[in-house]
Amino acid sequence: MQELLHSLLVGFSLLLIAEGVLPFVRPNLWRELMARAIANSDKSLRMLGAVSMFLGLTLLLLARS
Template sequence: MHELFQSLLVGASLLLIVEGILPFLVPDIWRKIMFKAIASSNLNLRILGSVSMLLGLFLLYLVRS
């Protein structure tokens, strides 16, 4: 159980690091991307989210096997 919790914390930490790279390095581009995301339809955001989750699952499968 302790190992699982530690792995989840490592994963969450890496997610925060990766998500912080773009606004730190190029905030103007990040802001434009966020405005486009706000203007997108719910369907487009759901498709992007599902593709992102499937890619994450695939990468996790590759790493863990």
């Protein structure tokens, strides 16, 4: 159980690092991308979320094998 929590903490930490790179390096581009995301429909955002989750799951399964 402790190993699982450690892995989740590492994964979450990497996610936060990846999410923070663009706003740190190019804040104006990040603002523009967020404005575009807000303008998208719920269906488009859900599709983007589904694709992202699928790719993440696929990468996780490849890394675990």
